[in-house]
Amino acid sequence: MPKKIVINDASEEFLRKIIELSGEVITLCDQCGTCSGGCPFVEEMDITPSQLMRKVQLGQQDVLESKTMWLCATCNTCTVRCPRGLDLSKVAEGLRQVVLRQAIDNLDLNNYPKEEIKELPQIAIIAAIRKLTS
Amino acid sequence: MYATKLASLLKQVKPEKEIYIFYTDIRAYGKGFEEYYKKAQTMGIKYIRGKVAELEENPENKKVILRAEDTLSRQVIESEFDLVVLSTGLQLSNSSEKIINFLKLTKSSDGFLQEAHPKYKPVDTNIEGVFIAGTAQGPKDIPDTVAQASAAAARSMVSLAQKEFQVDPMLAYVHPDKCDGCGDCLNVCPKDAIVMNKETGKAEVLEALCIGCGACLPSCSKEALDFHGYTNDQMYAAIQGVLDQKKENETRIIIFADDTCTYRVADAVGIRKMKYSEDTRIIRVPSSSRISPNLMLYAFKEGADAIILGDCVKKSSRFPWSKEMTEKSLEIVNEKLKSAGIDGRRVVFSEFSAGALNYFLNIVNGMAENLKQYERIKETQRKEL
Numbered sequence: 001m002p003k004k005i006v007i008n009d010a011s012e013e014f015l016r017k018i019i020e021l022s023g024e025v026i027t028l029c030d031q032c033g034t035c036s037g038g039c040p041f042v043e044e045m046d047i048t049p050s051q052l053m054r055k056v057q058l059g060q061q062d063v064l065e066s067k068t069m070w071l072c073a074t075c076n077t078c079t080v081r082c083p084r085g086l087d088l089s090k091v092a093e094g095l096r097q098v099v100l101r102q103a104i105d106n107l108d109l110n111n112y113p114k115e116e117i118k119e120l121p122q123i124a125i126i127a128a129i130r131k132l133t134s
Numbered sequence: 135m136y137a138t139k140l141a142s143l144l145k146q147v148k149p150e151k152e153i154y155i156f157y158t159d160i161r162a163y164g165k166g167f168e169e170y171y172k173k174a175q176t177m178g179i180k181y182i183r184g185k186v187a188e189l190e191e192n193p194e195n196k197k198v199i200l201r202a203e204d205t206l207s208r209q210v211i212e213s214e215f216d217l218v219v220l221s222t223g224l225q226l227s228n229s230s231e232k233i234i235n236f237l238k239l240t241k242s243s244d245g246f247l248q249e250a251h252p253k254y255k256p257v258d259t260n261i262e263g264v265f266i267a268g269t270a271q272g273p274k275d276i277p278d279t280v281a282q283a284s285a286a287a288a289r290s291m292v293s294l295a296q297k298e299f300q301v302d303p304m305l306a307y308v309h310p311d312k313c314d315g316c317g318d319c320l321n322v323c324p325k326d327a328i329v330m331n332k333e334t335g336k337a338e339v340l341e342a343l344c345i346g347c348g349a350c351l352p353s354c355s356k357e358a359l360d361f362h363g364y365t366n367d368q369m370y371a372a373i374q375g376v377l378d379q380k381k382e383n384e385t386r387i388i389i390f391a392d393d394t395c396t397y398r399v400a401d402a403v404g405i406r407k408m409k410y411s412e413d414t415r416i417i418r419v420p421s422s423s424r425i426s427p428n429l430m431l432y433a434f435k436e437g438a439d440a441i442i443l444g445d446c447v448k449k450s451s452r453f454p455w456s457k458e459m460t461e462k463s464l465e466i467v468n469e470k471l472k473s474a475g476i477d478g479r480r481v482v483f484s485e486f487s488a489g490a491l492n493y494f495l496n497i498v499n500g501m502a503e504n505l506k507q508y509e510r511i512k513e514t515q516r517k518e519l
Contacts, residue, residue, distance in 0.1 A: 005204075007213035012152055028175045031183075031206045054207040057180060084172070 011059025018056050022094035028084045029053040035078035035088050041071045049078055049088050056091065069095040135167060135275075137221040138174045145177045153179045154215075156186050156202055164275060182211065189218060224273040237264055238325055243449035246272045250452070257286040260345055260452055261325075262301065263293050304363045304420055305344045306351065308337050312358035322353040324455045347453040348424025352463045357428070364419055369429055376415035377437040385439040385505050387498065389416045390425045394452060396444030398488040403495065410495050411502035413439075421445055421452075422483065423459035427466040430481060431519045434471070439511060440480040440501050447485045457485065474518040477508050 019026050029050070036048035045068045047055070055063040069092035078088045107128045109117060117125070141153045160181070162171045175181065188201040197214045204211050226246050234241065239259055242248040247266045250258035257265045265286035268279040293299070306327075313336040319328050320337065327343035328350060330336070337358070348361045357366050373388065380386050391397040397418050403410065419425060422445040430441055443464070445456045460483050468478040484497050 004210045004212055007154075007211060025176050025178075027178050027180055028172065030175075051207060054204070058204065058207070058209075058211070 005058060005060055007059060011061070014059040014061050015056060017098065018091065018094045021097050022087075022090040024086050024088075024090050024094075026053060026056050026086070026091060029057060029086060030084060032083060034081045034083060038077050038081050040075060040077065041073060045071050049092075052095075053086075053088065053091065056095070064095060064099055068092070135162060135164075135170075137219075138162075138171055138179070140219070141179045142170075142174045142177060145174075145179055149178075154182055154213075155179060156182050156184060158183065158185055164278075182206075184211075186218075224269060226270065230270060237261060239264065239266075240454055244272070246270065252450070257282060257289050262299070262342070263290070265289050299342070301341055301344075302346055304346045304361070305341055306339045306346070306348060306359055306361050308339055309358045309360055310334065310336050312356050313337050313354075314356060314358075316355075318355065319350050319353045319359055322350045322459075324349065324453075345452070347421045347456065348419070349421065349453065349455060349459040351424055352426035352428075352459070357426075361420065361424060364424060366429075369417070369419075369425075370432060372417050373429065373433045373438070374436055376417065377433070380437050385413045385502075386437060387411065387414045387440040387442060387501055387505070388433050388438045389414060389442045389444055389498070390419050390422055391416050392419060392421045392445045392456070395446035395488050396422075396486045396494075399444075399486045399491060399494045402488065403491050406491065408491060408495060410498045413502060413505075414498055421456045423453065423456045423463070425460070425463065427463045427470070430463070430467045431470055434476065434480075434511070435516050435519045437516070439505055441482075442497065442501060443481070443483045444486045445483070447487050450487070457483065470519060474515045476511055476515055479504065480508065 015026065031050055031054060033048075033050045035053075036042055036050045039045075039049055042048055045066075047063075047066050047068050049068065049072075052063060052066065052068045055066075072089055072092040074089040074092075076087075076089055079086070082088065109125070109128065112120075137155050137157075141155060144151055145153055160171060162168045182202065182204050184203040184205045186200055186202045188199075190199050191197075192199050192214060195214075197216060198218045199212065200215055200218060201210065201212050203209070226241070230247075233239075234247070237259075239261065240248040247259065247270050249256050249266060249271060250260055257267055257271075259266055267283040267286040268274055271282070274282070315330065315335040315337065317330060317337070320330060322328070323344075324347075325343050325345055327340045327345075329338055329340060331338045339359075346361075348364065351359050351361060351366075353359070360366055376388060377386055389396065389400070391400055397416070400416055422443040425443060433441060443460050445451065445460065446453070448454050448457055464481060464483060467481055471478050471480070482497075482501065486494055486497075
């Protein structure tokens with residue numbers, strides 16, 4: 001069943017917020033699909049980068065539940081290929097910021113024994129605490 | 135594009151307005167148009183690919199609820215808008231109707247004025263000395279209108295600079311000795327080029343108005359109307375000529391090919407070395423409407439087995455009335471053929487365009503194939519005509 005979406009003030013506000021966070025003129029995206037076609041991670045994503053852009057354009061906040069922006073490795077393949085000169089990795093970062101700023105703590109380091117934390121890769125620890133600082 | 139323009143203007147004055155443009159296809163074809171579209175997107179105007187399906191009023195706040203599919207993301211959008219504007223297509227202005235009727239200009243099927251030729255005479259009309267420009271001829275932006283208007287002005291200067299006005303020599307004329315002044319031809323001419331000379335009491339063709347279709351010729355029962363370059367004598371001789379070598383067991387299909395379309399398509403077919411029935415003989419005419427019933431019946435009498443009358447497709451024809459006029463002649467011929475016991479399907483009218491080669495082959499070869507099914511015309515039947 002195709003989803004029915006409603007455009008309202010909240011969706012406008014969401015779009016404005018992502019534009020502000022990413023610094024990219026998201027309304028410029030023409031949905032040509034070059035980004036998705038060239039993305040090395042697209043097979044792992046639930047929605048393609050161009051679909052992600054469309055969802056942001058329409059102010060659909062369910063885009064935040066998507067895996068796509070977390071899988072973006074900022075390889076910038078899409079950025080160099082985008083005919084409209086958009087930097088999708090910045091958009092992905094903007095979306096990650098929105099989620100991170102909600103400061104939902106899925107991983108409380110205090111719940112882990114010290115030995116286990118020692119074993120964890122440093123980047124994982126930084127990522128876990130970063131949401132509280134940015 | 136004008137939706138983009140209006141949206142941009144509004145957005146410049148009131149940036150807080152959220153503007154959506156629902157479209158099926160963006161055709162930003164002109165110089166700088168694509169950049170303009172991009173600029174509008176940068177300003178934050180949102181483009182949704184999808185036609186608006188439903189509009190209804192919200193009874194609570196009197197706003198418009200709009201439903202459409204965003205065909206890019208395959209989702210249905212439902213939203214409330216303060217104002218919904220319908221972007222309509224451009225039409226010819228109502229006031230043009232008066233001048234069209236006055237000058238007897240032709241309109242093309244899109245409702246705009248028809249140019250004499252879409253490629254070689256884009257600002258001329260079928261009437262010498264009348265030129266068109268701008269949105270009278272078709273939807274256009276300002277630079278294109280200015281360019282076309284300049285061209286029209288330059289074209290009119292060509293006419294004005296001449297001391298004498300030259301007309302195409304292929305025009306209708308009257309044999310005064312044959313004309314008895316019956317007046318049958320007067321109302322036939324779509325350009326009102328035939329008048330009665332009150333002094334002599336005979337019909338007269340105004341050469342400045344005649345555009346050379348020959349549609350008036352069938353109306354004259356005395357064959358007093360004639361056509362320079364395609365005179366009645368020449369036509370009878372041509373028919374006789376193409377049927378002269380016909381042998382006992384052969385068939386002959388005569389194509390009366392109009393100069394602009396049918397003759398060109400036949401030419402193109404030949405250049406491409408495409409094969410069509412060798413029983414075919416082509417006679418060039420200014421337009422199919424020039425062929426009077428007498429000529430067609432004469433062809434059958436002399437041994438023709440089928441006649442194909444070819445003319446341009448109505449909407450792009452120099453003589454859009456050809457089909458109607460030819461069909462009138464066909465009615466008369468069919469009646470005669472019927473009384474002589476000859477199958478009426480042996481005479482057909484068809485519209486050809488100069489590029490439709492296969493269509494031409496289908497019509498000609500189809501007729502050749504059909505002739506094999508029909509009973510051969512007997513000499514006695516031919517004599518009856």
